[in-house]
Every structure is written in C-alpha cells, then in structure tokens.
Amino acid sequence: MRHPLRRRLVWTVVALVLTVTAALAVVSALVLRSSLYDQLDSQLLAAADRAKESAGPGPGFGSGEGGPHVPPGQATGTVEVYYEDGAVEQAGYLDESGEFQPLDDAQVAALDGLPCDGVIRTVELPGLGTFRSVGTMTGGDPVVTAMSTADVAGTLSSYVGLEVGLAAAGVAVAAGAATVLVRRALRPLDRVAAAARQVTELPLDRGEVDTIPRVPPALAADGTEVGRVGAALNHLIGHVESALSARHESEQQVRRFVADASHELRTPLASIRGYAELVRRSPDAVPASATHAIGRVEAEAGRMTGLVDDLLLLARLDAGRPLERAPVDLAGLVVDAVADAHAAGPDHAWRLDLGPSPAPLLVEGDEARLRQVLANLLGNARVHTPSGTTVWTSGRLSGDDVVVEVRDDGPGVPAELRRVLFQRFSRADTARSRTGGSTGLGLAIADAIVQAHRGSVAVASRTAAEGASGTTFTVRLPALTAGPQPAQRRRSAAAATVEP
Ligand SMILES: Nc1ncnc2c1ncn2[C@@H]1O[C@H](COP(=O)(O)OP(=O)(O)O)[C@@H](O)[C@H]1O
Ligand SMILES: [Mg+2]
Known part of the structure; x- marks a missing residue:
C-alpha cells in the first residue's frame, strides 16, 4: 500500500496483459508445434510408402547402370536407407538438385539398428540435424525413411519471435495507455484533495466563519467514485460550517448576555453609590456605627462598578466591535x-x-x-x-x-x-x-x-x-x-x- 494508487493500477494492467499474452503465446506455439509435427509425420509416412514401393522386387537399388535408386515424388532432404540381405545396401538423401547424396558412416550408424516397426521416432543425424524417421519392412528387408525437422523448427522459432515482439509491443502500448487513462481518471481526485487542503488553511478557530469553499459541483456528481468522495467532502464541509456558525451564534449570545447584564448593572450600581454618598455626607442623620458600613457599601459599589465596566469592555472587544482608528x-x-x-x-x-x-x-x-x-x-x-x-x-x-x-x-x-x-x-x-x-x-x-x-x-x-x-x-x-x-x-x- 506504500505505492501510489496510480502506479499500482498501471502495474496491475501491465501484469495482466503480460500474463494473458504469455499464456496465449505458449498455448498457440504448442498447438502450432504439434500440428506441424503431425503434418511432417504424415509426409514422412507417405514418403515411407513411396520408398517401400520402389524397394520392391524388380530392378533394385544401385543394381545397375541408373545410379542410385530414387523413388519418384520424394521431397528434397528425404533420407532413405535400403537394406538387402541384412546389410545396408544404399543410404543417402536427396539434395536440392534432386541428386542422391550418400550418408557418411556416422549418419548411417545413427539410423542403423532402429526397429522397423512402423513407429515414428526422432533421431539425431550427425552433421544433418534432427530428423523424424520410420522403419518398415519390405519383403524381408527393412527400409528406413527420415525427414528433417529443420523446416518445422524454423517455422516455430520465427513464430515465437513474432509472438515475443508482438507481446512486447502490446505490453508497451498497454502500459502507456493505462498510464494516460489512470492519470486522467485520478486527476479529479487531486482537485478534490486541493479543495480539502484549502479548507484546512482557513482560520476556523475564531470569529465568524464565512462560507467555506466547496468542491466544484462537477467533481461532486454522485455518478463516479471521485464524485462520491467530492460529495462526501462537501457534505462534511456543510456540516462543519453549520456547526461552526451555530457555535459562533451561541458564543455571540453569551457575549451579548454578558454585555447586556453588565450594562444593566451600571444603573443600579450608580444609584447605590449615589445614595451611599448622600448618607455619608449627612453624618448626623445616621448613627456612627452605620457610617462605617455605609463607607464600605460605597467602596464595594465602586469596586463592582469597575468590575462591571471591565466585563462590558471585554465583551465588546470579544464581539470584535471596531475600534476608533x-x-x-x-x-x-x-x-x-x-x-x-x-x-x-x-x-x-x-x-x-x-x-x-x-x-x-x-x-x-x-x-x-x-x-x-x-x-x-x-x-x-x-x-x-x-x-x-x-x-x-x-x-x-x-x-x-x-x-x-x-x-x-x-x-x-x-x-x-x-x-x-x-x-x-x-x-x-x-x-x-x-x-x-x-x-x-x-x-x-x-x-x-x-x-x-x-x-x-x-x-x-x-x-x-x-x-x-x-x-x-x-x-x-x-x-x-x-x-x-x-x-x-x-x-x-x-x-x-x-x-x-
Ligand atoms: N508588576 C507585577 N508584579 C507582580 N505581580 C504582578 C504584576 N503585574 C501583575 N501581577 C500579577 O498578575 C495578576 C493579574 O493582574 P491583572 O490581570 O492586572 O489583575 P489584577 O491587577 O486585577 O489582579 C495580579 O493579581 C498579580 O498577581
Ligand atoms: Mg491589574
């Protein structure tokens, strides 16, 4: 979870594309390989049939003047080994010009001794590469026919090369497209975050809170994920805004109450001081013991007036009343x-x-x-x-x-x-x-x-x-x-x- 969502999404897309492409490539290469080998094997069996026919009784292989015996219709590269009386009579392959080229001893040895049971096997002919070969019996003597797998291998490797190239291009295109699309899809989220950041920079801790800016309506439409985040944020802002203004309103009420109370107290206090002073100034009218008490009443009323004035002033300053400038x-x-x-x-x-x-x-x-x-x-x-x-x-x-x-x-x-x-x-x-x-x-x-x-x-x-x-x-x-x-x-x- 440490990486940004943006990067994780792109990586996920790339990984998915890579997995699917690789699976497709492997499966299709295997299918192609098996069908190419089937094709090769059926060609080999056809060639073996032709070789068998030509090895039949009659003018034999190498039996004379015409040089090596080549069955008609054989493809270039087909290897034939004919036996006569248990010994290799003729072993060679057809070259591009249709000539029969003899095999060397090591090559013959690789083919010699394969069971002649009509089962197709893969053999390695030194110097010539990998072959599919089949041995059959013709009237007592074996005939071995083999065909090179070079064409099949070439086709397969160029197919795999093409696949790898296409897969690389596909992954690159997917990565690029995913980056662009994810960035575009997530850009509104940045704007929602910016709107939220803007709110955190507002001085909400004091005074009256004006309207807090909202996420633009386009980013708060309910249809998309980002829109839901934007809408939720707007909801939250609205909630905070009304809570703050309710709080501000009740604070204002308390201040008004303190200001009004202080103000109301000033008049009775002024009366108390006035009457106390009146009594103190006519000492004959009251007994001496009461004079002291009246003096205290006057002093305390004066103290209270100071306190009430201070409270009134503080309440006014709190209310942010404009001062003289x-x-x-x-x-x-x-x-x-x-x-x-x-x-x-x-x-x-x-x-x-x-x-x-x-x-x-x-x-x-x-x-x-x-x-x-x-x-x-x-x-x-x-x-x-x-x-x-x-x-x-x-x-x-x-x-x-x-x-x-x-x-x-x-x-x-x-x-x-x-x-x-x-x-x-x-x-x-x-x-x-x-x-x-x-x-x-x-x-x-x-x-x-x-x-x-x-x-x-x-x-x-x-x-x-x-x-x-x-x-x-x-x-x-x-x-x-x-x-x-x-x-x-x-x-x-x-x-x-x-x-x-
Ligand atoms: N110059 C000072 N020396 C020592 N103490 C002081 C001084 N100024 C203020 N104080 C202390 O700070 C307190 C608060 O002061 P103030 O807010 O003016 O209230 P008041 O003077 O009504 O007590 C005082 O009660 C006093 O204890
Ligand atoms: Mg003081």
Missing part, C-alpha cells in the same frame, strides 16, 4: 501614564525613558483604549509591588514596531501564574490581591486591546527564588509610518476630524 502618539500617552502613576503611588520610584531625542511614537488606534493598557500595566506595577519599588517605563521605535516596556524590581509573578497571566480572572491568590481591589481582568483587557490593534503583549518575570526579582511587560504595536500612503492619510484625516 486615528493616529495616536504613544510617547505622549506614556508620559501621561507615568505622571498619573506617580500621583497615585508617591512611595514608588517612577522612571521614564523615551530615548536621547524623544520623538512621537505614532501608532494607529483608539487612544482611550491604549491609555487603559498603560494604566493597567503601571497600576499593576504599583499595586502588586511593595512601596520603594522602582518602575522603569520606556518607549522606542524598534523596526516597524513601537515598543513600550514597563519594568519593575518588585517581587515578580509566581511561575505557575505566568502561563495564565493574560487569562481572565487569573491573579496571585494573596491576601493583598483579595482585599486590594484585584479582579484579575486588567491584563486580559490589556491583551485584548493590544491584539485588537494587531500588536502583542508579553511578560518576563522572576521571583526572588530565581535570582534578582522583577517583572517586565513588553507591548509591541505596529508603528504608523511617517509617510503614509495617500489612502491612509485620507482615512487618518477623516478620523481626526471626527475627534472632538
């Missing part, structure tokens, strides 16, 4: 984000590095969302590290990308958390994160936003056990080139005018 200067965003972080965390040391000659770092995207990415990373560096930690933030152009790096020398991310860091709700389960407003959604959001901008975000981190501890987040976004193509410039200009 405008040129954004990341250098400016980095400066703002570091300033904000400094204000929020004065106990940390904040360092900013935009290179020796700071220039705008332009990317195309949604400014508010990109601000959020930086705020999440710097917020993490502030919240998840102890005071006194230094945080370095840098921005630079690297090849076709703008790279922003946020590095701290804090305690680092535990190894088991690193692999799932960008997944939703993954966070180190420390007392600090449980109480400190940690949701585990910040990095998932940063990742989703950066991916929506066709960029990537990566983490490298070490804990104290692995050496000098610290964490580095690297954001990579495709840079907006300085001289955009006209189409791009027009689009940017259009987007810019929309901005307030």
